[in-house]
Each structure stands twice: as structure tokens, then as C-alpha cells.
Amino acid sequence: MKKQRGLLINRKNSLLKPIGIFDSGLGGLTVAKEVFRFMPHENVIYFGDTARVPYGNKSKETITRFSTENAIFLKSRGVKLIVVACNTSCSLSLPILKKRLKMPIIGVINPAVKKAVEISKSGRIGVIGTNSTINSKAYDKRLKMLDRKIKVFSKSCPLFVPLAEEGWLDTDITYRTAKMYLDYLKLKNIDTLILACTHYPLLKKIIKKVMGKKVELIDSTSEVARAVKATLKQLGSLNEQKKKPGYQFYVSDEATHFIKVGEKFLGRKISCARKV
Ligand code: DGL
Numbered sequence: 001m002k003k004q005r006g007l008l009i010n011r012k013n014s015l016l017k018p019i020g021i022f023d024s025g026l027g028g029l030t031v032a033k034e035v036f037r038f039m040p041h042e043n044v045i046y047f048g049d050t051a052r053v054p055y056g057n058k059s060k061e062t063i064t065r066f067s068t069e070n071a072i073f074l075k076s077r078g079v080k081l082i083v084v085a086c087n088t089s090c091s092l093s094l095p096i097l098k099k100r101l102k103m104p105i106i107g108v109i110n111p112a113v114k115k116a117v118e119i120s121k122s123g124r125i126g127v128i129g130t131n132s133t134i135n136s137k138a139y140d141k142r143l144k145m146l147d148r149k150i151k152v153f154s155k156s157c158p159l160f161v162p163l164a165e166e167g168w169l170d171t172d173i174t175y176r177t178a179k180m181y182l183d184y185l186k187l188k189n190i191d192t193l194i195l196a197c198t199h200y201p202l203l204k205k206i207i208k209k210v211m212g213k214k215v216e217l218i219d220s221t222s223e224v225a226r227a228v229k230a231t232l233k234q235l236g237s238l239n240e241q242k243k244k245p246g247y248q249f250y251v252s253d254e255a256t257h258f259i260k261v262g263e264k265f266l267g268r269k270i271s272c273a274r275k276v
Contacts, residue, residue: 015239018043018248019228020074021083024066025053026165026258027199028085029265031108034225035083036247036266039232041239043246045077047276048262051253054161055088056130056197063132064093071101073250073276080237081106083228087196088130091138104231111223112194113142117150119216120192126185126215127154128207129196130161139196153188157181157200164199167261170206178203178210186211195219202265249273 019039021032025048032046047070049055055063067089074082081104084090084097090107098105116125127139134156143150160181163174185193193215195201201219208217232238251258255273262270 014080015237015241016043017078017080017237018045018246019081019083019232020045020047020071020077020079021085022047022049022067022070022074022089023086023198024049024055024088025161025199026050026262026265027161027197027202028083029262030198030201030219030221031083031085031224033266034221035228036245038222038225038229039238041241041243041245042232043239045074045079045248045250047074047250048252048258048273050251050255050258053165054130054158055086056132056156056158056161058088058132060092060132060136063089064096067093067097068100071097071105075101075103077248080104081228081232081235083224084108085198085224087133087198091129091133091136091196104235106224106228106231108198108220108224109138109142109196111227112196112218112220113139113146115220115223116192116194116218117143117146119218120150122189122191123147123150124188124190124192125150125152126188126190126193127152127196128157128160128181128185128193128200129154131156131158133196139194153185153190155181155184157197160197160203161199164202165261167264169202174203174206175209178206182207182210190215192216192218250276252276
């Protein structure tokens with residue numbers, strides 16, 4: 001009897017453990033927002049590596065080192081699952097993270113790729129992301145694995161990240177930048193465009209304006225949240241207790257800018273972001 005009670009308490013405690021999410025900065029908040037929406041009772045810890053952003057122009061070695069440190073930090077906070085809410089980290093270091101951390105880890109690539117293949121009618125799919133993501137060809141490989149006939153057209157859009165981090169989501173400069181990057185993809189007659197960077201959903205309005213109505217934009221945020229929920233359910237770790245969840249935010253640099261812009265991204269107040 002005593003043992004059974006102990007097991008029940010242990011199970012309850014493990015359900016209450018938070019979900020950990022990390023990104024190089026603010027962009028992963030677009031994923032966090034969907035995690036909050038899909039799993040309203042889950043506690044969440046978010047870490048933004050604001051001191052070292054951007055990752056998108058760094059080497060595999062550096063990105064793997066940063067990503068491993070971020071994941072170890074979240075693990076040390078007792079999270080039950082980690083979401084790597086950064087396409088650059090996923091493209092270059094997800095398999096290594098999974099091997100090193102030995103715990104449930106979900107990335108952002110697979111959910112987006114599956115969705116894109118599902119909805120593309122012409123099989124002509126565009127991918128936009130940071131330099132490191134595009135150069136890694138992680139999306140091309142995954143798309144082709146699902147369907148060999150798919151034609152992939154990729155373009156890195158490095159200036160999108162600072163524009164989003166600056167909160168310039170709908171300005172003339174952002175529009176002109178988007179046009180310069182995306183005109184190449186317009187010529188390729190794609191019908192689906194994967195936003196392979198967690199910052200880009202913030203620029204969706206402008207990207208849509210440039211690409212036109214006929215191109216379907218895939219941002220992986222809600223697909224990732226669905227995948228997290230399915231995984232937790234499968235593991236028996238989904239917290240469905242109807243209690244108000246706790247959200248904690250951590251950053252690696254001064255928090256003022258993160259809080260100011262982050263509140264815009266999340267559409268809710270960030271009462272505190274601790275520097276670690
Ligand atoms: N959030 C990162 C990503 O999804 C982009 C920002 C960066 O370059 O660090 O790739």
C-alpha cells in the first residue's frame with residue numbers, strides 16, 4: 001500500500017515537471033506560445049541564449065557546443081522533455097544532443113517537413129532559414145527522404161533574424177529586404193514555403209505579401225506543439241491537472257530587451273527573466 005502511494009506521488013511529481021524550451025534568442029518564443037496554447041496546464045522553462053545570438057552564421061562545432069550547454073542547463077532544472085526551438089541547432093546538432101542528453105528531445109524540422117509534403121500539390125517546395133540551416137541541407141535531405149520526387153529550392157535570409165529581434169515586423173525596410181531575398185523563390189514556382197527559422201513566423205505577414213496568396217507558408221510552431229503533446233501522452237507524462245501553470249524565463253544576457261520584445265512575440269506579460 002505504502003509502495004503504491006509512493007509510486008503515485010512519484011508519477012504526480014513527474015507530470016508536474018516542466019517542459020524545457022531553448023532557442024538562440026527570442027525566436028523560440030513563437031514555439032513556446034503554441035506549447036502554452038496546446039498544453040495549457042504544463043509548466044514551462046524557456047531559455048534564450050541572448051548573449052550568443054545569432055547562431056545562424058556560426059560553425060557546426062560552435063552551435064553544437066552552445067546547444068549542448070543550453071540543453072544541460074534545462075536538464076539541470078528538472079525538465080521532462082526538451083524542445084529545441086531553433087532550426088539552426090536542430091539542423092546541425094539534434095542527433096548529437098539526443099545521444100548526449102539521453103532524454104526526450106523534440107526538434108522543429110520533422111514536424112514542418114511532414115506538413116509541407118502533406119500539403120504541397122506541385123511538389124515544388126521552398127525553404128528559407130539562416131545561413132547555417134540552409135548550408136547544412138538538413139531540410140533538403142529530410143524532404144527527399146519523405147518523397148524523392150520533391151524539388152527543393154532554398155534561400156538563406158540572414159537579415160530576417162535581426163529585423164525580428166528588433167521588433168521590425170511590418171516596416172518598409174522589412175518588406176524591401178523580404179523582396180530582395182524572396183524574388184528568387186517567386187521565380188521557382190513553388191506552392192509551399194517552409195519558414196525554417198523560429199524567428200520567421202513573426203514576419204509571416206510580410207513574407208505572405210511578397211510570395212502571394214497561392215504560396216502556402218509552413219511554420220512549424222503548432223506542429224511542434226502537437227508533436228510535444230503526442231510524445232508526452234505516449235510517455236504517460238502529459239500534465240492534465242487543471243492548475244494554473246508556471247512559466248519561467250532565463251536568458252544569458254541582460255533581460256530588458258528580451259522582456260520588451262518577448263512580450264510582443266508572446267502576446268502576454270513576462271514578469272521576470274533571470275540571467276544565468
Ligand atoms: N532561431 C534561430 C533559428 O531558428 C535563428 C536565430 C539565430 O541565427 O540564432 O534558426
